[in-house]
Amino acid sequence: MLNPNEVKIVLEAALLAAQEPLPISELRKMFDEEVGADTIRRLLEELREAWKDRGVELAATASGWRFQTRASYQKFLERIHPEKAPRYSRAVLETLAIVAYRQPVTRGDIEEVRGVTVSAEVIKRLEERGWVELIGHKEVPGRPALYATTKTFLDDLGLRSLQELPPLEDIAKTLDLTQIPPPASQPAPDESETAHTV
Amino acid sequence: MNEPLQRTIPTPALAAGAPGALVAKVRGEPFTELPQDLYIPPDALEVFFETFEGPLDLLLYLIRKANLDILDIPMARLTEQYMEYVEVMRTKNLELAAEYLVMAAMLMEIKSRMLLPRPTMPGGEGEDPRAELVRRLLEYEKMKLAGQRLDALPQLGRDFFPVEVWIEQALAQRLLDPESVAGPPRACENDAAPPRHPRGAFGARAHERHPAAAARRGLRRVRRAVRSGARRAGAHRQLPRCTRARQGKPDRDHAVRIFRAHLREAG
Numbered sequence: 074m075l076n077p078n079e080v081k082i083v084l085e086a087a088l089l090a091a092q093e094p095l096p097i098s099e100l101r102k103m104f105d106e107e108v109g110a111d112t113i114r115r116l117l118e119e120l121r122e123a124w125k126d127r128g129v130e131l132a133a134t135a136s137g138w139r140f141q142t143r144a145s146y147q148k149f150l151e152r153i154h155p156e157k158a159p160r161y162s163r164a165v166l167e168t169l170a171i172v173a174y175r176q177p178v179t180r181g182d183i184e185e186v187r188g189v190t191v192s193a194e195v196i197k198r199l200e201e202r203g204w205v206e207l208i209g210h211k212e213v214p215g216r217p218a219l220y221a222t223t224k225t226f227l228d229d230l231g232l233r234s235l236q237e238l239p240p241l242e243d244i245a246k247t248l249d250l251t252q253i254p255p256p257a258s259q260p261a262p263d264e265s266e267t268a269h270t271v
Numbered sequence: 272m273n274e275p276l277q278r279t280i281p282t283p284a285l286a287a288g289a290p291g292a293l294v295a296k297v298r299g300e301p302f303t304e305l306p307q308d309l310y311i312p313p314d315a316l317e318v319f320f321e322t323f324e325g326p327l328d329l330l331l332y333l334i335r336k337a338n339l340d341i342l343d344i345p346m347a348r349l350t351e352q353y354m355e356y357v358e359v360m361r362t363k364n365l366e367l368a369a370e371y372l373v374m375a376a377m378l379m380e381i382k383s384r385m386l387l388p389r390p391t392m393p394g395g396e397g398e399d400p401r402a403e404l405v406r407r408l409l410e411y412e413k414m415k416l417a418g419q420r421l422d423a424l425p426q427l428g429r430d431f432f433p434v435e436v437w438i439e440q441a442l443a444q445r446l447l448d449p450e451s452v453a454g455p456p457r458a459c460e461n462d463a464a465p466p467r468h469p470r471g472a473f474g475a476r477a478h479e480r481h482p483a484a485a486a487r488r489g490l491r492r493v494r495r496a497v498r499s500g501a502r503r504a505g506a507h508r509q510l511p512r513c514t515r516a517r518q519g520k521p522d523r524d525h526a527v528r529i530f531r532a533h534l535r536e537a538g
Contacts, residue, residue, distance in 0.1 A: 189370050
């Protein structure tokens with residue numbers, strides 16, 4: 074039986090060597106299930122703390138735990154990493170937001186919100202990135218496809234669940250519906266007079 | 272708009288006037304010039320297309336930037352503008368023109384409904400004709416901001432990389448390397464071949480469990496490589512690697528799966 078410190082070192086080695094995020098259930102298998110999930114979680118937190126000041130950090134995502142480089146050093150790393158990550162247009166980002174916050178949605182739902190036709194290209198880009206997938210069909214005439222976000226989407230944005238999406242701002246407060254004022258109170262100087270006298 | 276109608280409009284609509292002259296009063300404030308934001312010359316249509324995502328976006332912009340509220344939009348002029356764009360758009364992008372046309376119609380409908388006396392229902396007021404438009408504008412703005420927020424989150428591949436230990440690179444065999452794919456099976460018959468490195472075991476485990484997922488990952492890598500690799504030499508380095516090094520056996524199944532996934536895509 075390993076002591077907690079040794080377990081921690083094994084976890085570190087496993088996570089550094091893994092290609093994909095590893096869930097706690099997977100990590101437990103290394104110890105013949107002898108170490109409880111709570112213990113692993115606590116050790117992972119300790120490990121995360123231990124890597125706090127390094128160029129690499131331990132992060133928890135939807136699929137599990139993984140080591141990743143810190144975003145603050147990216148500007149240096151990308152100089153030796155010629156492969157550029159795709160930049161997405163507003164159309165793609167707005168579509169992604171609608172799928173993420175209102176899922177599952179049909180293409181019609183997206184068009185309703187955006188007020189424009191959603192091109193097949195936009196959905197395809199999100200599908201290719203593995204962020205959005207078809208999860209079924211809505212049982213209405215025409216059986217339109219229903220889209221939802223994937224685990225990869227959460228993983229790639231470092232989120233553990235949809236609950237961690239940035240909260241939608243309460244914009245309603247800033248754009249208020251002012252009541253139509255009665256005509257008499259409106260300043261139409263030369264006209265209000267006549268309007269009354271007519 | 273004729274004269275009697277003018278009187279009934281709560282906020283004076285824009286009258287044709289020379290620059291500098293009082294054009295209108297908006298919420299009691301004198302207004303001497305037409306808001307610059309309101310007019311987009313047709314020549315600038317290309318820019319216009321790029322700037323706005325659609326009629327809702329344009330309307331939101333007008334309301335936010337020109338400090339108009341939905342009530343104060345000079346409908347006649349706005350509609351005139353819309354119609355000009357629609358004319359130009361007809362030659363370029365019919366679908367988009369239709370969307371702007373619908374918006375223009377909606378604005379006109381709202382304005383005309385506001386000009387009519389509202390039926391006084393017993394026990395409550397009729398719905399504000401602007402309510403539906405405002406609801407849509409708010410929902411759109413929420414999603415627009417949400418999209419910006421999602422884009423601001425640290426993103427894998429753009430803002431950080433997953434950590435890859437060097438040893439994995441050293442053991443990796445390259446897919447489509449003719450020698451490893453077509454060559455004679457080396458140690459594969461020999462089941463007793465010891466793992467060359469525990470690292471191999473790790474890569475292999477994930478692949479053995481989810482061959483389809485592994486193929487998808489491989490496919491993604493190929494796509495990424497093709498997208499970005501075409502531009503520069505040395506692109507072959509980006510090709511997917513076979514990580515099933517434990518048995519020292521080239522993973523032909525994996526290669527075939529990626530290849531078939533490609534064929535499906537192409538087909």
